[in-house]
Amino acid sequence: MSQLLLVAKNSAVQAGFLQGFLTAAARAGSGRSRTPPVSGPGAGTAVCTPGPSRLKYGGVSGLQTLGAVRGWEVAGNTGPTRADASTDDGASGREKHRCRLVTGSPRPDVLRGAKTMGVLLIATGEKAEADLQAMEGRLRHRTGGRSPCRPRVRETRMGADRPPRSVPAALAGTLPPAPEGAAGREVTRIFEIPAARSVTLPEGEPQVVLCDGHPPDAFTLAAVWEDGSILLARDPLGLRPLYYLEEGGRPVAFASEVKALCALGDEIKVFPPGHVFVNGEFHRLVRLADWVSESDLDASSAAARLARLVEDAVERGYASGVAQPAGAGEAAVGLLLSGGVDSSVVAAAAVARLGSEKLLSFAAGTSDSEDLPRARQVAEHLGLRHTEYVFGVNEVAEVLPDVIYHLESFDAPLVRSSVANYLIAREAAAAGCRLVYCGEGGDELFAGYHYLKDIEPRDRVTDELLVLLEGGHANGFQRVDRMTAAHGLEARVPLSAPDLVAAAFQVPVDWKIHPETGQEKWLLREAFRDRLPHEVVERPKAKFYEGSGIEGVMARVAETQVSDADLEKDRGREVAPGVTLDTKEQVLYYRIFREHFPQESVVETIGWTRTVVS
Structure with missing residues (x-):
């Protein structure tokens, strides 16, 4: 049985978007008794009546009476109290309010008081303990407000000295879900990545292992041996973040986000994806180009294999997911839906392997968003309990x-898409999810971007896809990680699992961009054609900020906060190599970014959206 939870942010949105939707929903549900009893005021339920623009159904006005028409519940915010949980009606100054319309069966028990979410922190030197405490305070959002594990490590062997010199050290992070005494297994699993190269490890079993993520799919990992030898590793695509602070040409601290290192120094660098740091030196673990090969499978067999790999990645992500205490009930797992091919494929795979009863789906957009009706269609088709979040200009500005603080970037296309991600992740967290699935990676693997169709000769498309994947850690993958981690969520990106990526690079380009129709992601669509609505399978690619309707909203926000004089003052200013400020949006994002991150080295960690300029 599907459920819809709709969040509307102002009366204009309610009067327009909600009226049309509720009318259709009531018509679709006519003669059925699938909705719960009406909940009136009290018992945690708040009735909300909009302003002058009122909802109407069957001649009945107002949300309070609408609830009695077809069993709709009109409820207040069920999550934690948040200062940013509501917005007003544009510039009209009307009273703020928040409305939810709920139908369907109640949610299952949700995860409460889970273990620490993904984080990794290492400080060295005489002030290691104090530095670690300062870093930890800046990443409390990643741990859901809980304290990370603090294993006792007196010193580590750092630097390129021979032998590496020992220095005081302090560590904090997430314990891997390995059985007692089997923590070393997590270290060996990083070498299960396809085409992984050999790296000499310290002798014996590591005494301490911390891991953000789940090797070999998505992870950053730190291991310390009894003699102080230390190893750090990051997955091939950089799905999990890691940075380091350099002093005197050697790393002295590591952290999951830039902001943690800003408290310690200025020379902040990206820990390169697909690398390990051991014995004071970086070593490449894998090159994505090594995954490019050919397969003997025909298109039908390749599609079947692809579907299985997506399902396997979903199942692994859940099996290694967030633990829960005894008696907490089964966790609710979130699906972040855009109604596009990638997120819909992940949702279908999740239903196949996990069952719809433990899944909650979420979509966000403006009242005229293209994403919302398509995401709703997917949720209904798969039998999911679904939440729609409708936002406007004022909330985006808020x-x-x-x-931008959590994203650690001012790249304009990335900021636009991140706002919608931030809002939808907030809803998932408020609903009790701690683990969410996303569709990131499908465009990079299966040639989803339109400009790729113009590349000649066709074999150069694979080269461009490799470039996109290698830069994803500072672009789309960074957006997914930061916007979910901002609310204490762990993201899973099944379409970017190493074995699936390797299989995708065995697929001919003509099975990605169809030679006759020009349809992008053709094989991925074929793999799930019989599980999703036809309109969704055939939906053309749209950038997330376009489908959600956020692009126009962001332009309006910038127009109100950046004057013409400010734009002329900064127009053409180069703020990074080859990057200039040319619009009010760019000026606004850069201004906010600099308030949070004054260090020049932080700008060097930013990736720039390639598909917009290519």
């Missing part, structure tokens, strides 16, 4: 500083 959360924008937080979005």
